Amino acid sequence: MEFISPTVIIILGCVAVLLFLQWKNLRRPPCIRGWIPWIGAGFEFGKTPLEFIEKARIKYGPVFTVIVMGTRMTFVTEEEGINVFLKSKEINFELAVQNPVYHTASIAKNIFLKLHEKLYITVKGKMGIFNLYKFTGQLTEELQEQLQNLGTHGTTDLNKFMRHLLYPVTVNILFKKGLFPTDERKIREFHQHFQAYDEGFEYGSQLPECLLRNWSKSKKWLLALFEKNIPDIKTHKSAKENYPTVMQAVLDLLEMEANEQKSPNYGLLLLWASLSNTVPVAFWTFAFVLSHPNIHRTIMEGISSVFGTAGKDKIKVSEDDLKKLPLIKWCILETIRLRAPGVIARKVLKPVKILDYTVPSGDLLMLSPFWLHRNPKYFPEPDLFKPERWKEANLEKHAFLDCFMAFGSGKYQCPGRWLALLEIQICIILIFYYYDCSLLDPLPKQRKRKVILYSKNKEILN
Numbered sequence: 001m002e003f004i005s006p007t008v009i010i011i012l013g014c015v016a017v018l019l020f021l022q023w024k025n026l027r028r029p030p031c032i033r034g035w036i037p038w039i040g041a042g043f044e045f046g047k048t049p050l051e052f053i054e055k056a057r058i059k060y061g062p063v064f065t066v067i068v069m070g071t072r073m074t075f076v077t078e079e080e081g082i083n084v085f086l087k088s089k090e091i092n093f094e095l096a097v098q099n100p101v102y103h104t105a106s107i108a109k110n111i112f113l114k115l116h117e118k119l120y121i122t123v124k125g126k127m128g129i130f131n132l133y134k135f136t137g138q139l140t141e142e143l144q145e146q147l148q149n150l151g152t153h154g155t156t157d158l159n160k161f162m163r164h165l166l167y168p169v170t171v172n173i174l175f176k177k178g179l180f181p182t183d184e185r186k187i188r189e190f191h192q193h194f195q196a197y198d199e200g201f202e203y204g205s206q207l208p209e210c211l212l213r214n215w216s217k218s219k220k221w222l223l224a225l226f227e228k229n230i231p232d233i234k235t236h237k238s239a240k241e242n243y244p245t246v247m248q249a250v251l252d253l254l255e256m257e258a259n260e261q262k263s264p265n266y267g268l269l270l271l272w273a274s275l276s277n278t279v280p281v282a283f284w285t286f287a288f289v290l291s292h293p294n295i296h297r298t299i300m301e302g303i304s305s306v307f308g309t310a311g312k313d314k315i316k317v318s319e320d321d322l323k324k325l326p327l328i329k330w331c332i333l334e335t336i337r338l339r340a341p342g343v344i345a346r347k348v349l350k351p352v353k354i355l356d357y358t359v360p361s362g363d364l365l366m367l368s369p370f371w372l373h374r375n376p377k378y379f380p381e382p383d384l385f386k387p388e389r390w391k392e393a394n395l396e397k398h399a400f401l402d403c404f405m406a407f408g409s410g411k412y413q414c415p416g417r418w419l420a421l422l423e424i425q426i427c428i429i430l431i432f433y434y435y436d437c438s439l440l441d442p443l444p445k446q447r448k449r450k451v452i453l454y455s456k457n458k459e460i461l462n
Contacts, residue, residue, distance in 0.1 A: 040067030100205035
């Protein structure tokens with residue numbers, strides 16, 4: 001009978017231990033692959049993403065991978081992994097978004113990677129905190145003009161109301177005064193195509209355009225709109241202001257970089273970024289405020305104390321006025337906390353360790369503000385609308401609460417966040433100044449997008 005020598009046994013044992021340690025060290029997060037190759041769990045995920053993430057989180061824990069349209073997406077739904085996501089040098093933002101940018105705006109990856117940082121700095125500078133004073137007067141005038149156009153009383157769908165108010169204001173300020181159409185037919189056409197583009201944006205960022213005929217049609221319509229108007233935008237000079245619009249600054253940079261042919265494409269990206277979040281946040285802020293009578297009453301008392309008796313006369317809103325009405329900003333930020341986007345993404349360049357898992361290179365690492373904002377450690381009673389919690393934030397120094405990730409974090413936070421907050425603040429002030437408002441329907445669940453608003457123009461009290 002032959003025996004295996006002790007030396008061989010020791011060697012085999014060492015190999016087994018090394019393989020086990022390597023397996024443990026390279027243990028990947030649990031993976032949801034779906035049943036269809038390449039598509040993976042795309043259909044289930046696409047129907048109700050937040051519900052899909054919640055079920056996966058309950059089943060697999062705070063870190064898990066989902067295969068969608070040939071892409072591995074590893075989700076981090078709680079505070080574990082935040083430091084890796086935000087601080088690791090092996091995590092990259094630009095490589096994570098280059099494919100969606102290519103699909104949704106037809107900007108080639110090499111052009112996007114070359115220009116992104118320069119364009120980001122340009123846009124951030126134009127809409128940064130030190131330039132906000134330049135927009136306050138414009139926003140007030142534009143919003144008052146649009147409110148006059150929308151009438152003085154009646155009932156309307158709140159989502160529709162916000163779109164009709166904020167679409168023209170945002171377009172005219174960021175691109176050029178008068179760019180937004182005034183003809184009713186053309187207004188409807190703009191709304192139709194932008195809404196189709198916005199609602200299909202997530203699918204458009206992943207799927208071939210040939211599979212999304214209506215979305216592709218709206219994308220081409222919007223690109224043609226910018227193609228037609230870029231020359232006028234470039235040469236436009238405001239009668240009142242001497243500084244260029246945000247889009248004019250973008251065009252100047254594109255001209256310097258010899259990429260003027262991509263001007264309509266970057267115009268489309270700027271349009272989508274400026275409208276896709278501002279309108280829903282304004283919608284939900286009004287819905288939350290009007291569904292909390294004490295908060296609504298306090299806001300109304302504050303507006304009256306700053307601007308006097310409400311009525312039809314035009315008012316001017318200054319930075320000092322806004323500082324006297326902090327509750328409005330708290331309401332907006334609390335709304336964003338509760339209605340934050342499902343995920344923000346980064347590309348993993350080299351394997352990174354999160355908890356007991358190793359996330360491989362090539363994965364998209366997905367951080368979930370939706371769940372982070374519901375962590376009771378940072379936000380007590382997280383499901384309640386409590387704007388007073390924002391007293392603890394140092395907003396004077398432009399700092400948010402810990403674990404608030406709605407605008408992203410790190411190097412590439414949303415460059416337009418301060419302008420968006422300013423626009424919604426002034427919007428709330430003016431609507432509550434000119435109108436008595438109440439909801440006809442109860443506050444909807446998040447998946448619903450519409451709620452009915454009742455408004456009646458206020459009487460001027462002598």
